[in-house]
Amino acid sequence: MMQALAQAPVPAPHADPLSIKGFLETSFVDWPGKVVSVLFLPRCNFRCPFCHNHSLVVNPAGYDDIPRPYIMARLTELKEWVDGVCISGGEPTIHPRLPSLMAEVKELGLTVKLDTNGSRPDILQALLAQGLVDCVAMDIKAPLDEVSYARAAGTAVDLAAIQESIALLEKGEVEYYFRTTVVPALHKGEDLLHIARHLSGSSSLTLQNFNAEDPLDPRFKGAASYHAEWLQGMQERITPIIQQ
Numbered sequence: 741m742m743q744a745l746a747q748a749p750v751p752a753p754h755a756d757p758l759s760i761k762g763f764l765e766t767s768f769v770d771w772p773g774k775v776v777s778v779l780f781l782p783r784c785n786f787r788c789p790f791c792h793n794h795s796l797v798v799n800p801a802g803y804d805d806i807p808r809p810y811i812m813a814r815l816t817e818l819k820e821w822v823d824g825v826c827i828s829g830g831e832p833t834i835h836p837r838l839p840s841l842m843a844e845v846k847e848l849g850l851t852v853k854l855d856t857n858g859s860r861p862d863i864l865q866a867l868l869a870q871g872l873v874d875c876v877a878m879d880i881k882a883p884l885d886e887v888s889y890a891r892a893a894g895t896a897v898d899l900a901a902i903q904e905s906i907a908l909l910e911k912g913e914v915e916y917y918f919r920t921t922v923v924p925a926l927h928k929g930e931d932l933l934h935i936a937r938h939l940s941g942s943s944s945l946t947l948q949n950f951n952a953e954d955p956l957d958p959r960f961k962g963a964a965s966y967h968a969e970w971l972q973g974m975q976e977r978i979t980p981i982i983q984q
């Protein structure tokens with residue numbers, strides 16, 4: 741099931757006007773316990789075969805840009821009703837103008853959550869140091885060995901960078917969550933236990949089920965996902981490992 745590995749190009753700073761391709765005004769699921777607006781940024785340096793936002797990743801030109809002044813005006817109107825803004829994608833940290841977007845959101849008095857694949861610890865560290873992010877959700881794609889991670893990310897991955905991002909978050913300077921999308925072709929129970937042991941002592945690891953409806957890799961389309969009961973059972977097994 742593994743697709744060919746290829747390093748996706750990261751845009752040069754001058755080529756990135758920070759297009760915002762999606763704006764969900766209210767979400768109850770993107771930041772546990774909070775009501776947030778969600779901004780979706782295009783492109784990603786991974787090619788996870790199970791990615792359900794793949795149009796945003798591989799064909800961002802297919803979406804109109806949403807003008808940033810419009811978004812800020814709406815956020816100003818919404819800020820009595822939402823707790824913060826989740827910046828998602830795609831992979832937000834590949835955009836050089838991400839800090840300015842976060843700063844603009846925070847100037848409105850809203851908190852900021854970042855969804856990331858953890859591949860850019862330098863950016864993550866800078867965002868934390870500047871106080872631009874209040875919560876981070878980081879995907880852990882697979883056990884941290886090169887073959888497993890490359891299969892799940894659809895490209896070769898610098899595991900030292902992933903580990904650095906994990907270590908940054910585990911300092912606990914901001915609220916953080918780890919999460920793994922579980923795909924039968926990529927993850928067995930032992931893989932999930934392996935990830936949990938690696939993250940032992942951190943705040944949490946949430947398992948989420950693969951959605952086979954429209955994944956990036958057509959070979960995964962319609963593939964069976966794990967039964968909800970099995971996934972729940974694995975969540976119950978890994979939680980005490982994480983909390984050790």
Ligand code: SF4
Binds near residue numbers: 790792793794797
């Ligand atoms: S699942 Fe996330 S990290 Fe993977 S390709 Fe999609 S946006 Fe990128």
